Each structure stands twice: as structure tokens, then as C-alpha cells.
Amino acid sequence: QVQLEESGGGSVQAGGSLTLSCAASGVSYRDYYIGWFRQAPGKERELITRTYTGTGATLYADSAKGRFTITRGSAKNTLYLQMNNLKVEDTAMYYCAACLRISCSLKSGDFGYWGQGTQVTVSS
Numbered sequence: 001q002v003q004l005e006e007s008g009g010g011s012v013q014a015g016g017s018l019t020l021s022c023a024a025s026g027v028s029y030r031d032y033y034i035g036w037f038r039q040a041p042g043k044e045r046e047l048i049t050r051t052y053t054g055t056g057a058t059l060y061a062d063s064a065k066g067r068f069t070i071t072r073g074s075a076k077n078t079l080y081l082q083m084n085n086l087k088v089e090d091t092a093m094y095y096c097a098a099c100l101r102i103s104c105s106l107k108s109g110d111f112g113y114w115g116q117g118t119q120v121t122v123s124s
Helices: none
Strands: 003-007 010-013 017-024 033-039 046-052 059-060 070-074 078-083 091-098 119-121
Touching: 003 091, 017 033, 017 091, 017 119, 033 070, 033 078, 046 070, 046 078, 059 070
Parallel strands: 010 119
Antiparallel strands: 003 017, 017 078, 033 046, 033 091, 046 059, 070 078, 091 119
16 A cells, blocks of 8 residues: 655745655555645645656656755655745645556646645745
8 A cells, every 4th residue: 555654844934945755655666656746725736846766757847946856765765855945935735646657647636646745834
């Protein structure tokens, strides 16, 4: 059974940094998609970044480019999201998600496995 557990959220002032972690377990596939989504109150859940474990191919939403970096730990069962120069509009619940399908779109509906989320609050 696939399980994802996020940690590292918190409160930070604008311009600050946070690193989120996602511990993945129960994934029997070697190659799959895993990434980070976020959802702010009253807004739809949106993809921030995702990576394909087979090739390391990574993509970022425009809002994350240049500020956020997704990496995997050396043991490959941990995913990180380094967030720099945080803005008030980055305030949201952040989720780690995995898609084990051969092809996955950028839509949250393709990701069948989710963590419980970790809250990030950025104040001005």
C-alpha cells in the first residue's frame, strides 16, 4: 500500500525559505511520477512541480520556476521541495502526490496517491 507523508510546513515571513519533505513507502514500481501540489482556500488544487523517477525529468509551474526546487533523497524514498523567496500568495496546504500510471497529465485527478498535506503560511 502506497503511503505518502509530508512534513516541514510552517509559518515564515515573505522572502523566507522552507523545505518540505515527503516520505514515500509501499511503491513497488521503479519508475513513476511524484510531485507537489498545493491548494489555497477557495482555490483549486494546482500542480507545483513533478518529477519522473525513471529519467529524472522534472517540470515546474510558472509560479514555482526559479524559486522552488524538487529533489529526491539519496535513498530515493524521500522527496523534497525547497522553497525560496516565499510570497504571501504561496500560502496554501501543500500535498505530496504520486501517479503510478504509464502516462500522467498535470491534473490532480491523475495522481492516485496523496499525503495528508502540510500547511505553509507566508506573512508579509
